[in-house]
Amino acid sequence: MTADTxxxxxxxxxxxxxxxxxxxxxxxxxxxxVWFMRQAGRYLxxxxxxxxxxxxxxxxxxxxxxxxxxxxxxxxxxPFSAAIVFADILLIPEALGQKVWFEAGEGxxxxxxxxxxxxxxxxxFAADRLSAVGETLSRVRAKLEPxxxxxxxxxxxxxxxxxxxxxxxxxxEHARSYAWRNPQHVDQLLAxxxxxxxxxLAMQVKAGAQALQIFExxxxxxxxxxxxxxxxxxxxxxxxxLVELGVSVPVIGFPRGGGGLSLLYAQSVxxxxxxxxxxxxxxLGRDIQKLRTIQGxxxxxxxxxxxxxxxxxxxxxxxxxxxxxYIFNLGHGILPDTPMAHVEQVLARVTGRGV
Amino acid sequence: MTADTxxxxxxxxxxxxxxxxxxxxxxxxxxxxVWFMRQAGRYLxxxxxxxxxxxxxxxxxxxxxxxxxxxxxxxxxxPFSAAIVFADILLIPEALGQKVWFEAGEGxxxxxxxxxxxxxxxxxFAADRLSAVGETLSRVRAKLEPxxxxxxxxxxxxxxxxxxxxxxxxxxEHARSYAWRNPQHVDQLLAxxxxxxxxxLAMQVKAGAQALQIFExxxxxxxxxxxxxxxxxxxxxxxxxLVELGVSVPVIGFPRGGGGLSLLYAQSVxxxxxxxxxxxxxxLGRDIQKLRTIQGxxxxxxxxxxxxxxxxxxxxxxxxxxxxxYIFNLGHGILPDTPMAHVEQVLARVTGRGV
Numbered sequence: 001m002t003a004d005t006x007x008x009x010x011x012x013x014x015x016x017x018x019x020x021x022x023x024x025x026x027x028x029x030x031x032x033x034v035w036f037m038r039q040a041g042r043y044l045x046x047x048x049x050x051x052x053x054x055x056x057x058x059x060x061x062x063x064x065x066x067x068x069x070x071x072x073x074x075x076x077x078x079p080f081s082a083a084i085v086f087a088d089i090l091l092i093p094e095a096l097g098q099k100v101w102f103e104a105g106e107g108x109x110x111x112x113x114x115x116x117x118x119x120x121x122x123x124x125f126a127a128d129r130l131s132a133v134g135e136t137l138s139r140v141r142a143k144l145e146p147x148x149x150x151x152x153x154x155x156x157x158x159x160x161x162x163x164x165x166x167x168x169x170x171x172x173e174h175a176r177s178y179a180w181r182n183p184q185h186v187d188q189l190l191a192x193x194x195x196x197x198x199x200x201l202a203m204q205v206k207a208g209a210q211a212l213q214i215f216e217x218x219x220x221x222x223x224x225x226x227x228x229x230x231x232x233x234x235x236x237x238x239x240x241x242l243v244e245l246g247v248s249v250p251v252i253g254f255p256r257g258g259g260g261l262s263l264l265y266a267q268s269v270x271x272x273x274x275x276x277x278x279x280x281x282x283x284l285g286r287d288i289q290k291l292r293t294i295q296g297x298x299x300x301x302x303x304x305x306x307x308x309x310x311x312x313x314x315x316x317x318x319x320x321x322x323x324x325x326y327i328f329n330l331g332h333g334i335l336p337d338t339p340m341a342h343v344e345q346v347l348a349r350v351t352g353r354g355v
Numbered sequence: 356m357t358a359d360t361x362x363x364x365x366x367x368x369x370x371x372x373x374x375x376x377x378x379x380x381x382x383x384x385x386x387x388x389v390w391f392m393r394q395a396g397r398y399l400x401x402x403x404x405x406x407x408x409x410x411x412x413x414x415x416x417x418x419x420x421x422x423x424x425x426x427x428x429x430x431x432x433x434p435f436s437a438a439i440v441f442a443d444i445l446l447i448p449e450a451l452g453q454k455v456w457f458e459a460g461e462g463x464x465x466x467x468x469x470x471x472x473x474x475x476x477x478x479x480f481a482a483d484r485l486s487a488v489g490e491t492l493s494r495v496r497a498k499l500e501p502x503x504x505x506x507x508x509x510x511x512x513x514x515x516x517x518x519x520x521x522x523x524x525x526x527x528e529h530a531r532s533y534a535w536r537n538p539q540h541v542d543q544l545l546a547x548x549x550x551x552x553x554x555x556l557a558m559q560v561k562a563g564a565q566a567l568q569i570f571e572x573x574x575x576x577x578x579x580x581x582x583x584x585x586x587x588x589x590x591x592x593x594x595x596x597l598v599e600l601g602v603s604v605p606v607i608g609f610p611r612g613g614g615g616l617s618l619l620y621a622q623s624v625x626x627x628x629x630x631x632x633x634x635x636x637x638x639l640g641r642d643i644q645k646l647r648t649i650q651g652x653x654x655x656x657x658x659x660x661x662x663x664x665x666x667x668x669x670x671x672x673x674x675x676x677x678x679x680x681y682i683f684n685l686g687h688g689i690l691p692d693t694p695m696a697h698v699e700q701v702l703a704r705v706t707g708r709g710v
Contacts, residue, residue, distance in 0.1 A: 173656065180660035220575075223633050223654045223686070225671055259614020260636045278578050281615045299578045301528065305535035316580055331578070 020081040020149040023325050024211055024250035024272050024293055032318070032326045033081035034350045035151075036343070038333030039074040040086045043340065046073050057102040061088050064135035071140045075148065078343060079351055081327075082149040082211070083140060085204070087133050089155025089215055092196055093164050095126035107169035116185075119192050127199040134207030141208035152209030154201055156216035156253075157193035157234040161186070172218050179230060190234045198241035205247050213252040213275065214238065220257025227261045228268075235269045252295055256332065260284065266291045278331030282320035289324035297331035298346070304335050306342040314349050375436040375504040378680050379566055379605035379627050379648055387673070387681045388436035389705045390506075391698070393688030394429040395441045398695065401428050412457040416443050419490040426495045430503065432695070433702055436682075437504040437566070438495060440559070442488050444510025444570055447551055448519050450481035462524040471540075474547050482554040489562030496563035507564030509556050511571035511608075512548035512589040516541070527573050534585060545589045553596035560602050568607040568630065569593065575612025582616045583623075590624045607650055611687065615639065621646045633686030637675035644679035652686035653701070659690050661697040669704050 020033040041047055050069055054060035061067055070086040090108050094100040096119050099111030133152075141150050154160075162175035179186045201212050219231050235253055242251070254275030255265045266274045266288040274288050276296035285294050302313045317328070328350045334343075375388040396402055405424055409415035416422055425441040445463050449455040451474050454466030488507075496505050509515075517530035534541045556567050574586050590608055597606065609630030610620045621629045621643040629643050631651035640649050657668045672683070683705045689698075 176654075177656045177660060180654070180657050180664050181662070183664060221634055223652070223657070223668065224635075224637050225668060226654070227634070257614075257634075259612075259634050260617070260639045261634060262615070264636055264638075279576055279582070279612075279614050279616060280579075281619055282579050283619075284615045297578070299531075299535070299581070301532045302535050302578070305532060307536070309535050309538060313578065313580060 018081065018147050018149040020327065021210060021250065023327055024252070026293065026325050028323065028325055031351055032322060032328045034328035034347060035080045035082040035084065036330050036334050039080055039084070040070045041334060042336035043334055043338045044073055044077070057088065058094060058100060061086065061091060062132040064132050064139055067136040068139040071136065072143060075144065078347055080148070082151050083144055084151040084153060084213070085133060085137050085140065085209065087136070087153070089160055090163060091130050091133065092126065092155065092160055092193065092200060095129040096122045096192070096196060098164055108163060110163060110167040113164050116188055116192070119189070123192060123196045126196040127203040130200055131203070134203050137204055137207040137209050149210045150208055151211050151213055152201060152204030153213040153215060154197045156214045156231070157190045157197060157238065158230040159216050159218045160193055161189055162218045164189070172221065176221060176226070179226060183229070186230070190230070194234050194237045194241060198238055198245060201242060202245040202247050205249050209249065211250045211252065213254060216253070216255045218257065219255040219261070220259070224261060224264070227258065227264070231255055231258070232265060232268045239270050263288055273327065275329070276331065280331070282316070285321050286324070289321065289326070293325035293327065294321060295327040295329045298329070300330050300332050300335050300338070303330065303342050303346060304338045306339065306345065310342060310345065311349060314346055318350065373436065373502050373504040375682065376565060376605065378682055379607070381648065381680050383678065383680055386706055387677060387683045389683035389702060390435045390437040390439065391685050391689050394435060394439070395425045396689060397691035398689055398693045399428055399432070412443065413449060413455060416441065416446060417487040419487050419494055422491040423494040426491065427498060430499065433698060434706055435503070437506050438499055439506040439508060439568070440488060440492050440495065440564065442491070442508070444515055445518060446485050446488065447481065447510065447515055447548065447555060450484040451477045451547070451551060453519055463518060465518060465522040468519050471543055471547070478547060478551045481551040482558040485555055486558070489558050492559055492562040492564050504565045505563055506566050506568055507556060507559030508568040508570060509552045511569045511586070512545045512552060512593065513585040514571050514573045515548055516544055517573045519544070527576065531576060531581070534581060538584070541585070545585070549589050549592045549596060553593055553600055556597060557600040557602050560604050564604065566605045566607065568609060571608070571610040573612065574610040574616070579616060579619070582613065582619070586610055586613070587620060587623045594625050618643055628682065630684070631686065635686070637671070640676050641679070644676065644681070648680035648682065649676060650682040650684045652684070655685050655687050655690050655693070658685065658697050658701060659693045661694065661700065665697060665700065666704060669701055673705065
């Protein structure tokens, strides 16, 4: 689980392992593995058709038939190196007793934040309540080709907490203000999320996840001191707790919007890989690559725009980061109105790199 | 105008100059100068009363009586080291022929983006049309104590262009997409904004501005290649053009949201100081300080929250950056609902540093 050793020792990796896992362990490949955040999603017509058969989004996520199908759809269409289980980061608050629902076109809504005691009482049961996600993983792993990896994931404690505090989507200003004003309460809530998330991720690994990604979608706008308290400390606690629970698969931490603080994150949290967002300086990526595998960071807007500008941007990323342990990905989730031809355009360029 | 020489040579500064200007030239003071972005604004009851007397926001900005009074209000109440002229970054599109208006509670609205030819034809007249801002500067300079500096400012070309393209406030996704899809058109528009902004800033210096700040409020979310094209290149052109126009006052560039790219900015653009936003790593600030004076970066949410957490955050900034050439400021504008007592709390701590 530790990543103390730099990536110069890929000896532990096996040639029979999926490339994606080999690179997470430090291997440098001529052609990087590639997957896209939200690759199972609304840009696919087959996803939209499937989604239309479910009464609501939470039911869709917790139905292993539907979620496994959604997970596999992009794998049939594109040569992605890894699948990521179809689920949502807000399943955790739901499992902890805070009501979550989605209104069409409006994003998530959450009910009142329960008292600490109520949340704490729910912690031992949260992973069990999400056993459907484990069932999805088992089914996908059984159907996925052996050279393609399966990723489990969860929202990071702070990001999930921003939703729990704000009770919906926003720029997180209220949650960040809350953290300045109520540091002790926020620390208590984060501890609850660390424990329930660790158990949830451990359950996913038992069910078939071969790697884990922790989505810190709202690392942006935090001062260094808040980033240390709200992002780094809970990620450290989560990674330690996973080790205690016997989890030994590689972990990708993705502090989206962390900007220059991504380096501090890479230095402080013993994940195997760091996900980088769109605005990561190329040199900063190279600096982080000395410590961890990196993953990212094509602008989803460039992907949607297509054309020669897209090709040029892909080349810049491959030139800057392709030499080190690198997983090609976007810097944020794929946009629903992205043409599938642009996905093909990028994949041809990335997977053709080593030929 | 150049900042090629590192800050170890403050010999050119004079003891009779305002501290703010001395630090922009590289002086290191035991107690840093301090001002707050949007220090003239809605958190002040006297500002709200004054603003209520104007029919609309553009008229307010272009009325030297009112704008000078708004500029001076925070200087009477607090020991800020510098005043910043009360104006708006959207005066430039208005002067270039794109209609701008403000609807209460909704932020700015802009009319249709004129053709390149129309905008170009307006460039020679834009600074003249904004001569009221020069008049405001003259009046403020005449009333301000000699040990306090007066700052002129403009929006950076890309930031202003995002408003011109999006025709209002948003997350800038449309403008960033437009830049991927229409790079040549965007370059043409940026060139127009560089020239008109340079003339506007030169006019401000003639009228009494002793330093200039370029507000790149929307540097966030850009990949390095887009940051180079949309932020760095226009800032370089703007700084060069100011030199050609005979401007010799110090310039502060503020690429807000640039994250790790702020270092590339400091290395590439010959401004005298770099404004840092809330999420700047402390070490990155120190790295930039080797090249330029730095300014920032207290979280406005911490200021609004107050209490011991605010004191601790101020101390962290002073400890990290107080040794080098440093101007204390926020990482973003002061929020309208900030208690004035919190401003006093911070100023007492910052200005008491050297005692």
